[in-house]
Amino acid sequence: MKQGFRQSMAGLHSWSGLILGWLLFAIALSGTATVFRSEISGWMRPEIAKSAPPAEAIEAAVGWLGTHHPKAAGWYLTAPDGRTLTTQAVFDDAAAPLGYRDIALDPVSGSPDAARATLGGEFLYRFHFELQLPYPWGRFLAVAAAMMMLIAIISGIVIHKRIFKDFFTFRAGKGKRSWLDAHNVLGVLALPFHLMITVTGIVTLLTLVMPWGTTANYGDDLETAFAEAAPGLVSREAAGRPVPLAPIGPMLADAQRRFEGDRVGRVSIANPGDAHAIVTASNHDGDQLAYSARTATFDGATGRLLNLYTEARPARQAHDVLYGLHMGRFAPEVSRWLYFLCGLALAATIATGLVLWIESRPQARGVGPWFAARLNVGTVAGFPMAILAFFYANRILPAPMPGRAEAEVSAFFWTWGAVLLFAMLRSPARAWRETFAVLALGAAMLPILSFALTGRGLWTALLGRDWLFAGFDLTLFALAALAAGIARKAGSRPAAASPRRRGRVVPA
Amino acid sequence: MNAVAVLPLAFGGLSLIGLSMQRHARDVGLATNPRWLRGLGWVGVLLSLTVALATPNWRFALVEWIGLLAAAAALVVLALYCRPRALPWLAAGGGLLGAAAFVLLIA
Numbered sequence: 001m002k003q004g005f006r007q008s009m010a011g012l013h014s015w016s017g018l019i020l021g022w023l024l025f026a027i028a029l030s031g032t033a034t035v036f037r038s039e040i041s042g043w044m045r046p047e048i049a050k051s052a053p054p055a056e057a058i059e060a061a062v063g064w065l066g067t068h069h070p071k072a073a074g075w076y077l078t079a080p081d082g083r084t085l086t087t088q089a090v091f092d093d094a095a096a097p098l099g100y101r102d103i104a105l106d107p108v109s110g111s112p113d114a115a116r117a118t119l120g121g122e123f124l125y126r127f128h129f130e131l132q133l134p135y136p137w138g139r140f141l142a143v144a145a146a147m148m149m150l151i152a153i154i155s156g157i158v159i160h161k162r163i164f165k166d167f168f169t170f171r172a173g174k175g176k177r178s179w180l181d182a183h184n185v186l187g188v189l190a191l192p193f194h195l196m197i198t199v200t201g202i203v204t205l206l207t208l209v210m211p212w213g214t215t216a217n218y219g220d221d222l223e224t225a226f227a228e229a230a231p232g233l234v235s236r237e238a239a240g241r242p243v244p245l246a247p248i249g250p251m252l253a254d255a256q257r258r259f260e261g262d263r264v265g266r267v268s269i270a271n272p273g274d275a276h277a278i279v280t281a282s283n284h285d286g287d288q289l290a291y292s293a294r295t296a297t298f299d300g301a302t303g304r305l306l307n308l309y310t311e312a313r314p315a316r317q318a319h320d321v322l323y324g325l326h327m328g329r330f331a332p333e334v335s336r337w338l339y340f341l342c343g344l345a346l347a348a349t350i351a352t353g354l355v356l357w358i359e360s361r362p363q364a365r366g367v368g369p370w371f372a373a374r375l376n377v378g379t380v381a382g383f384p385m386a387i388l389a390f391f392y393a394n395r396i397l398p399a400p401m402p403g404r405a406e407a408e409v410s411a412f413f414w415t416w417g418a419v420l421l422f423a424m425l426r427s428p429a430r431a432w433r434e435t436f437a438v439l440a441l442g443a444a445m446l447p448i449l450s451f452a453l454t455g456r457g458l459w460t461a462l463l464g465r466d467w468l469f470a471g472f473d474l475t476l477f478a479l480a481a482l483a484a485g486i487a488r489k490a491g492s493r494p495a496a497a498s499p500r501r502r503g504r505v506v507p508a
Numbered sequence: 509m510n511a512v513a514v515l516p517l518a519f520g521g522l523s524l525i526g527l528s529m530q531r532h533a534r535d536v537g538l539a540t541n542p543r544w545l546r547g548l549g550w551v552g553v554l555l556s557l558t559v560a561l562a563t564p565n566w567r568f569a570l571v572e573w574i575g576l577l578a579a580a581a582a583l584v585v586l587a588l589y590c591r592p593r594a595l596p597w598l599a600a601g602g603g604l605l606g607a608a609a610f611v612l613l614i615a
């Protein structure tokens with residue numbers, strides 16, 4: 001009976017891992033990169049070198065938006081902080097391809113024209129849970145993948161029964177054995193992180209896939225549901241009478257004072273320029289674990305305080321803490337790097353699991369295993385290559401080019417597609433070696449190209465204590481070394497999987 | 509910034525736990541696995557937790573400690589892979605380094 005249970009878990013683990021494994025790898029890696037979303041955005045806008053205090057930056061942003069996008073239903077602004085130099089603005093715009101714009105504004109002038117047009121780290125962040133698919137399908141797929149991941153983790157703990165006995169074991173050069181060791185070690189060492197990030201990831205999208213709690217309590221009255229979920233927010237219809245927005249600086253200073261030492265992080269302005277304008281300031285999401293904790297709401301026309309709210313309901317706090325744990329915005333430097341490393345470990349656990357699926361079936365024939373082996377290369381090498389292409393496009397495409405931000409995203413997907421196609425045409429063993437060699441070369445060359453095109457290189461960054469550029473270049477060099485190591489290992493594989501490979505190559 | 513004390517302490521503790529396990533004791537070249545090391549190892553891990561939490565914001569510190577524990581475990585795997593016989597010395601070094609760093613941080 002016990003044997004039967006473990007066997008069924010083994011089947012569950014290998015199939016749940018395989019079916020959405022490629023997607024999970026892309027989600028895990030884009031999420032890992034998103035840990036440094038602010039830094040990636042900063043690197044992708046090399047023109048911006050100095051910031052302004054949050055309140056001044058918001059004032060500048062509101063000034064520019066008031067002139068250029070006064071008709072928007074709302075402006076959602078994130079103030080610059082120690083990590084981000086620019087103000088991030090999201091607002092509806094019927095002329096935009098997606099119906100909304102997500103742009104970075106210069107902290108001093110408030111204009112987006114100071115820097116090249118790019119989505120920056122926002123692209124990887126959005127891809128992580130929307131997968132570049134229309135709402136809500138991308139989110140549905142992402143949460144389905146997360147649930148599959150949770151199943152894979154739990155069934156994995158059951159079937160790899162020796163992981164706790166061989167806790168610290170890694171044996172190299174033993175073919176399938178080594179892959180299994182790597183899979184187990186990467187999985188078990190960061191197991192608390194893997195479980196946390198998977199469960200909290202599901203929590204972030206929970207109301208989308210499990211709306212029944214809301215439906216049972218509120219029926220179709222979603223307005224009440226929203227209002228009770230976030231009592232700090234004040235919402236009202238536009239009056240239709242134009243009234244200029246009161247100066248925003250004093251409102252932010254007032255909010256700052258009422259937040260008892262917390263910084264102002266996000267500022268949203270609903271119905272700007274209308275008599276019923278509302279300004280909501282939230283405290284910075286990096287000041288506590290919980291993702292949203294405090295809001296101060298002002299009447300936009302008069303600047304009068306309408307509502308001050310501090311979240312104190314335990315259920316909501318628990319949700320916000322889980323959400324905040326997933327976002328990791330609170331994480332100070334050491335924690336941020338640990339998030340990054342654990343994320344890499346998760347991506348590597350998924351990748352080694354995908355390789356194991358092939359290695360465990362040396363006799364498998366047919367379209368399925370053939371395709372799976374090639375999809376492995378196309379995704380595990382292709383996705384990081386696509387991120388690299390996104391960065392290269394950022395440096396190479398001319399700044400005044402129309403549709404520039406979208407072209408960077410196209411470079412990402414075309415590159416991924418090209419690597420997938422390449423993987424289909426090549427034997428997997430060769431493709432592993434070649435793609436990772438190119439990956440290593442590409443990552444190592446990027447800092448040099450970036451220096452040539454922007455004048456901001458590793459040497460000048462270190463001398464000028466520019467930790468953003470120095471850190472970015474050093475990380476790229478480290479990842480290049482990692483990719484080179486994988487290319488070398490993939491080149492000298494032991495005989496474990498070779499009979500099948502030879503059997504394929506010789507008759508051809 | 510007390511990660512400089514937490515990481516070596518966690519490494520020392522996890523190394524001792526490793527040495528108390530049959531397979532890893534054999535990797536290191538011990539004839540038997542000294543079981544009493546396990547208790548000592550857990551003391552090291554708990555010590556690292558105590559040091560980690562000795563900051564104004566224990567919530568952030570707890571998250572960081574879990575990450576550091578994973579990093580320390582990865583270092584034990586690396587040590588067992590590259591220099592298995594040095595592990596007892598590395599464990600002792602980790603404990604001493606962690607204790608010294610903690611004393612310096614307090615002072």
